[in-house]
Amino acid sequence: MKPALLLNASYEPLTIVSWKKAITLMWLGKAEVLSSQERHVHAATESFALPSVLRLIGRVRVPRHRVHFSRLNVYRRDAFRCQYCGDKFTGPDLTFDHVLPRSRGGETIWTNIVTSCQPCNRRKCSRTPAEARMPLLSHPQEPRWWPFSSGSGQVDNHPDDWKPYLWT
Ligand SMILES: [Zn+2]
Structure with missing residues (x-):
């Protein structure tokens, strides 16, 4: 059931x-x-x-939920895909990347953080995507709330017929 x-x-x-x-x-x-x-x-x-x-x-009126900013939710937003090489990984092989590097004033916020694999992260180093010639797959944005972001629900396991409603 x-x-x-x-x-x-x-x-x-x-x-x-x-x-x-x-x-x-x-x-x-x-x-x-x-x-x-x-x-x-x-x-x-x-x-x-x-x-x-x-x-x-x-x-029903609902207060606007915001998706809690966390490492896991960044990975979820990016579907566990490195935003530079496009490959899919599991959590331990992934890391955060500051699009505008921290050393240059880049903040740790939804719009400046993307999922990256370790090799891409090392290769990009403290450069911007343009400087490193590593274009991003997508522009990082704050995700809309979805029912999995606050609980322990298995985000990759939801039924196919839910998807059109979750990711619009
Ligand atoms: Zn990569």
């Missing part, structure tokens, strides 16, 4: 709910099902697919 992703009426991801909570929201008419799991449950007279993605009918 897998949990479901709950979206606000505006389609922004709100949280992850248990399958029981998902069914309750559906039965009460508080949420519509956008995507279902293959697994079915049997109620008294009927059988229906468990919800995988639900959207609330009425919009």
Whole structure:
């Protein structure tokens, strides 16, 4: 029994709910099902697919969440991919890189930190990407909040049908 992703009426991801909570929201008419799991449950007279993605009918106001700045969340934002060579690594082989080097006043903030593998980090040294002729794969930005950033959820393991709602 897998949990479901709950979206606000505006389609922004709100949280992850248990399958029981998902069914309750559906039965009460508080949420519509956008995507279902293959697994079915049997109620008294009927059988229906468990919800995988639900959207609330009425919009709820939520305070704007910010993604906590941490090494792991930087790796998550960059999908564990070195932003210089583009290769994918696991955590221990990765490091932070200051795009504008610290020695030149570069800050440790979302927009100046990218995921880098150790060799690329050493090669870039205290130069800018332009000086090192190592163009970035993408421009670092503060990520939007997503339901995994604050918990211990496995960011790489979420169901495929959640992705369109998480990464827009
Ligand atoms: Zn690299």
